Amino acid sequence: MxxxxxxxxxxxxxxxxxxxxxxxxxxxxxxxxxxxxxxxAERFVTQIGGVEYYHDLGNSLARIMTGFLLAAVLGIALGVLIARATWLGDLLGPPLEVVRPIPAIALVPIAILLFPTDEQGIVFITFIAAFFPILVSTRHAVRALPTIWEDAVRTMGGSRVQVLVRVVLPGTLPGVFGGLSVGMGVAWICVISAEMISGQFGVGYRTWQAYTVVDYPGVIVGMITIGLLGYLTSAAVELLGRRVTRWLPREALR
Incomplete structure (x- = not known):
């Protein structure tokens, strides 16, 4: 039903x-x-019959996966460290909080100046877009853990490493995957925008090219493709999260 x-x-x-x-x-x-x-539909059938469509898909997916994986690794690591170490939060918190409200797409001019190729700049924009949702979700998830869990492990002689591996990381998984899901959605928004501005290939670039030649069916095909890609990748992250956290009570996953 x-x-x-x-x-x-x-x-x-x-x-x-x-x-x-x-x-x-x-x-x-x-x-x-x-x-x-x-x-x-006719335009969509025409596009999927050509090699160019899949070439654009491959370029956009490669950019997303590269930027997103970098953001996931650094966002989770820094989120845990900032939440666990007060001095590190005081050191890194202010600059991160100043940069966080800036839309990632507004950093395109900076990316053009910093990186030698447009490709690296687009990956950087994708990384920034996904990094902050993951960082903030991880930080909040660590700080929300009941202190009694850590106290129980320490009472039984557990070390700091054991607390991190057996309490902090498993306990923060629901919050971490929530941030990963949000980060994936934001990353798609920004990578498409970056491709429209400075890309040479990709779904966003091709959608903008269709608009410039007044090919409105092609524009909507690009929009539908973007929506499907965003939905499938976010659903994959959420499915992975359910698999990894299936040992938790259902209430913890809501």
């Missing part, structure tokens, strides 16, 4: 889209300017 409801809601949106665009509806919104579902 759940899958039927999901498929039915998607089908209803597509039918409404087709009816409004095919009938050139104009109310407050101008649907007569949009391509129909049929036109977009």
């Amino acid at each position: 759940r899958w039927a409801l999901r498929i039915g809601s998607l089908a209803a949106v597509l039918v409404l889209w087709q009816v409004l665009t095919a009938s050139d509806a104009r109310a407050w919104l101008r649907f007569d300017q949009l391509p129909t579902v049929v036109e977009v």
Whole structure:
């Protein structure tokens, strides 16, 4: 029933889209300017039949995975260290908090100046976009751990390393994977924007190129591709999180 409801809601949106665009509806919104579902589907079939479409997919996925994996490693490590070591939080907290509110896409000019190639700059933007959600979620998850857990391990003679491995890291997994899921979504937003500004290949670059030549079905195909890629990668992170934390009570995963 759940899958039927999901498929039915998607089908209803597509039918409404087709009816409004095919009938050139104009109310407050101008649907007569949009391509129909049929036109977009035909353009989509044409694109997936060419090599260029998969080349763009590969470039965007490579950029996302590189930036996201770097952000995951550094974000989790720094989040744990800042939450556990007060002096490190005092040292790194202020500069990180100053940079955190700056939208990652606003750093594109800095990335162009810093890195010798556009490719490295796009990966940097993707890294920054995912890094801060992961860092903040990990830091909050560590600080939210009940102190009684650590006290119990120390009472039984556990070392600092054992506390970290047996208490801190397992206990923060739900919060960490929440940050990873958010970070993946934000990373997609920023990598597409960066590709539109300074990329030479990728889904974002191709979508912008379609707009510049007034190929609106191609624009919507790019948007749908971006949405599907973002949904699939975020779902993969959430699935991994459920697998890794399946030993926890269900209440802890909510």
